[in-house]
Amino acid sequence: MEYIDNVLFVVLLVAGIFLFARSLNSIFQNIKLGKSINRSDRPSERWMRMTYVALGQSKMGARPVAGFLHLLVYVGFVIINIELIEIIIDGIFGTHRVLSGLMGTTLYGLFTSTLEILALLVLIAVVLFFARRNFYGVKRLTMKELFGWPKNDANWILVIEFALMTAFFVMNSSDVLLQRSGAYQTLGNFPVSELLFVPIIDWFSFADTALVFTERSAWWFHFIGILFFMNYLYYSKHLHIILAFPNTWYSKLEPKGEMNNLASVTREIKLMMDPSADPYAATEQNSNDKFGASDIFDLNQVQLLNAYTCTECGRCTAVCPANLTGKKLSPRKIMMDTRDRLEEVGRNIKANGTFQPDGRQLLDDHITREELRACTTCNACVEACPVLIDPLSIIIDLRRYMIMEESSAPQEWNVMMSNIENNAAPWQYNQADRLNWASE
Incomplete structure (x- = not known):
């Protein structure tokens, strides 16, 4: 029974890591449902971008108050x-x-002071x-796509972080009082705890036994809370804590306004331009090609990774000209809907072993045509995203279809489009008449 705490700690640690790894694997398997894409070019530029944007939080400064608080x-x-x-070393080996002992008294004191x-x-x-989220009335945080779980999720994360920090201070404050009584060895400096939290706990006049119980309870709460x-991240928009790093690494390096050419369209064009090609044989060969x-x-x-990485901050929607003029398009909702459909398909595969047609799809059942047609392809949403998500690429692919x-x-x-096809211009007049305006 002497090592029951250590055994329990190891069991919880292993179980927590196992469940976390299983969740990450589930996300990875869902992302693999998308088409493969090669984004391994210019690695040094990608590493620099990931460091600057994901680690350095460079794009958060566009909104200074929120950016500073987030930092x-x-x-x-x-x-x-x-x-x-x-905590892990102490939990496994029963140390305190x-x-x-590894840092020394001075360095450890600086370390604990900094943490406080x-x-x-x-x-x-x-x-x-x-x-700010619940009482200040920031428009992008009160839109209808956040009603229900998204809003509750954002609040729960804040509550969890508050509870973890409070437990951290309760643990340190109890430790300080136990050090003063001689029950614990004097280790570390705790300026915030001594100023704000020690007087509160000391007011209850706990005996050393009760203080040890309080300190140990806060220690366990902090560990289990982490x-x-x-x-919890798997069920939350806060997956971006992890996924922002690969998402920025695999982001598009080409100019934002540059659209990709569809391989299926390229094949069709080459077929049309090749007089020796058999169009019927080629059509049969490429019958599975899909436009959009x-x-x-x-x-x-990468688009599916974008969906999982979305922070639901709404910066994209806040600058969307279509949304600002009252249209239904919300780039944030496009990403949330894509993630919802991806999770829906993932549950289908888990239940059946392979995907069984469910009579639903991303287009129409999650994202409406009215939303897609409202997009002006201005790239404002892409520019605004703090983690380099590209909602426009999904909108374009759905519109192509x-x-x-x-x-x-x-x-x-x-x-x-008929005019472009027939006249090589959006206007309804013959190409031969294109320069008639100059004769006037």
């Missing part, structure tokens, strides 16, 4: 969880603040984020 939470939360190394200050900044930022947070996308299987793997596979377009579009 506090991001940097503070990451650095504070360096302490997880100490083992890093103090960062934890306080995280606590303040989380409270401000919660107030495991819970780690596994109607479901997630037609999108590429509508027009090239179904000939589904408004009359005005059909007239324009």
Whole structure:
């Protein structure tokens, strides 16, 4: 029974890591449902972009207040969880603040002081984020696509982070009081705890036994809370904590306005231009070619990675001219709908072993044609995204399917495209008359 705590700790640690790895594998398998795409070119440029955007948070500064608060939470939360190394070693071997012996008294004091200050900044930022999201009325955070689970998810993450930071301070404050009584060895500096939290806990006049129970309870709560947070990410928009790094690495390096050519269209054009080709044989050979996308299987793997990485911050929608003029298009909703359909297909495959047609698809059942037709392809959403997500590429692929596979377009579009096909210009006059205006 002497090592029951250590055994329990190891069991929880292994179980938490296993469940987390299983969730990541599920996401990876779903992303693999998309078409493969080669984004391994210019690796040095990709590493630089990932470092600058994902690690350096460079695009968050476009909105300074939110960007600064996000930086506090991001940097503070990451650095504070360096302490997880100490918790894991202590949990496995039954030691107490083992890093103090490795760092030495001075360095460990600086380390714990830094963690305390960062934890306080995280606590303040989380409270401000919660107030801003729920009471300040930021338009992009109150749109209808966030009603229900998305809003609750964002709030739950803030509540979890607040609880973890509070447990961190309760643990340190109890430790300080136990050090003062001589029950614990004097290790580390805890300026925030001593100033704000120790007086509160000391007010209850706990005996050493109760203080040890409080300190151990907060320690276990902090550890289990981190495991819970780690596994909650799979169900949350906060997957971007992890996926922002590969997402920025695999992002498009070409100019934003440059559209890709469809291989299926290229083959058709080459066939038309080759007098020796047998059009009927080629058509039969390429009968599976599909212009554009109607479901997630037609999108590429980077687009599906984009869907999982979406932070639901709404910066894309906030700058979308179509949305600003009252149209239904919301680039954020495009990404959320793509992720929902991807998860729907993933559950279908898990239940049946392979995908069984469910009579649903991304187009129409998740994303409406009205939304797609409202897009002006201005790239404002792509420019605004802090993690380099590209909603426009999905919109374009879905519109390609509508027009090239179904000939589904408004009359005005059909007239324009007929003119381009027949006259090589959007206007309804003969090519020979194109320069008549100059004679006037």
